[in-house]
Amino acid sequence: xxxxxxxxxxxxxxxxxxxxxxxxxxxxxxxxxxxxxxxxxxxxxxxxxxxxxxxxxxxxxxxxxxxxxxxxxxxxxxxxxxxxxxxxxxxxxxxxxxxxxxxxxxxxxxxxxxxxxxxxxxxxxxxxxxxxxxxxxxxxxxxxxxxxxxxxxxxxxxxxxxxxxxxxxxxxxxxxxxxxxxxxxxxxxxxxx
Numbered sequence: 001x002x003x004x005x006x007x008x009x010x011x012x013x014x015x016x017x018x019x020x021x022x023x024x025x026x027x028x029x030x031x032x033x034x035x036x037x038x039x040x041x042x043x044x045x046x047x048x049x050x051x052x053x054x055x056x057x058x059x060x061x062x063x064x065x066x067x068x069x070x071x072x073x074x075x076x077x078x079x080x081x082x083x084x085x086x087x088x089x090x091x092x093x094x095x096x097x098x099x100x101x102x103x104x105x106x107x108x109x110x111x112x113x114x115x116x117x118x119x120x121x122x123x124x125x126x127x128x129x130x131x132x133x134x135x136x137x138x139x140x141x142x143x144x145x146x147x148x149x150x151x152x153x154x155x156x157x158x159x160x161x162x163x164x165x166x167x168x169x170x171x172x173x174x175x176x177x178x179x180x181x182x183x184x185x186x187x188x189x190x191x192x193x
Contacts, residue, residue: 006081011052014079019062026187028055030117030180031110037179038109050106053088057110069093069100096157102164112161113176115154119143120177122150124189131191132184137174144173 006014015028035054039047060071069090076086084104091102092110102111123143124132143149162169184190 004080004082005049006052006056006079006085008048008052008055011056014075015056015059018059018075021062024058024062027117027121028058029183029186030121031055031057031114033183034113034117034176034179035106035109037175037182038113039106041175042105042109044106049085050109053085053106053110056085057089057092057114059089069096069098096154102161105165108161108164112158112165112172113179114157116158116173116176117180119150119153119155119158120173120180121187121189122153124191127191129191129193130189131193132177132181132187132189133191133193135177137170137177140173140177141170 015025019025019028032051032054035050036047039050044050056072056076058068059075061068064071069092072089073086076089087100088102088104088107088110090098091100091107092114094101094111102108120132120135120140123140124130124135126143127135127139144155147155158172159169162172165172180187180189
């Protein structure tokens with residue numbers, strides 16, 4: 001297996017090879033943008049790696065939902081991807097569909113924000129503006145407390161991730177919103193503002 005760094009373009013092409021669902025592709029773009037934002041916050045010297053991992057994290061989800069995070073290893077190994085990328089992707093399923101604990105900062109961020117992006121999108125779609133551009137962490141926290149709202153979002157995972165990162169939940173929500181705002185147009189979340 002070679003260990004050349006995959007590019008963003010290679011990641012996008014591979015993602016499109018296994019995924020056609022528009023919502024999944026938008027989710028991948030949202031996670032990519034948030035990973036990029038957090039790489040910047042943490043002063044990481046290889047933000048493209050963070051973006052690529054964010055983009056590819058649900059590679060196997062559409063075609064192999066029952067093997068989520070497991071099938072990804074096989075697919076990425078076949079493509080010659082480096083182990084650190086594969087491990088990072090698999091670690092976002094910790095305690096859900098893998099036993100691979102997020103250890104690196106990049107892994108912890110992915111684990112934390114993956115579910116959170118879904119809650120943020122659901123919150124935006126309920127707003128009169130249908131826009132992420134005027135969304136606040138406070139609005140998301142209100143929806144967070146309503147367990148029936150976006151019930152599929154694993155809030156315990158987000159909380160555990162916040163603890164792993166040593167960050168306040170409010171701050172993680174705020175920064176995740178900022179990351180998603182950078183690609184609001186691509187995500188269809190500019191709304192009517």
